[in-house]
Amino acid sequence: MPELKNSKRVLEPCAGIGTIADKFTELTGIKVDMSDILSRREDIIQIDYMDLDCAGAYDLIITNFPYKSSTAKNPIGFSELLIKALKDVAPDGYVCSFQRLLSLESKKRYE
Numbered sequence: 001m002p003e004l005k006n007s008k009r010v011l012e013p014c015a016g017i018g019t020i021a022d023k024f025t026e027l028t029g030i031k032v033d034m035s036d037i038l039s040r041r042e043d044i045i046q047i048d049y050m051d052l053d054c055a056g057a058y059d060l061i062i063t064n065f066p067y068k069s070s071t072a073k074n075p076i077g078f079s080e081l082l083i084k085a086l087k088d089v090a091p092d093g094y095v096c097s098f099q100r101l102l103s104l105e106s107k108k109r110y111e
Contacts, residue, residue: 007060009033013049013085014063017041024062049081054088061085064098
């Protein structure tokens with residue numbers, strides 16, 4: 001089990017209202033960089049995670065990616081977000097994604 005509290009740089013790329021980041025900071029004392037497609041607080045940077053250039057910059061990416069599947073209006077789904085997070089985390093870092101088990105059941109998963 002990794003010692004997540006030893007992470008130096010932490011990102012929550014789909015922060016929403018900041019619940020996960022706030023709890024992580026409360027438990028570890030580590031400040032979390034937050035971003036979301038909508039900024040609901042001053043400390044949340046408003047940017048689409050797919051447009052955020054942060055490859056290898058974070059020891060830990062912790063998030064709850066949106067459950068919605070990709071659609072014609074929104075081509076980015078859970079799989080694309082997770083793959084980006086795995087590419088963005090430092091080589092010895094971790095991605096922690098809170099998801100419903102059903103998010104793994106899709107045709108895209110097998111591609």
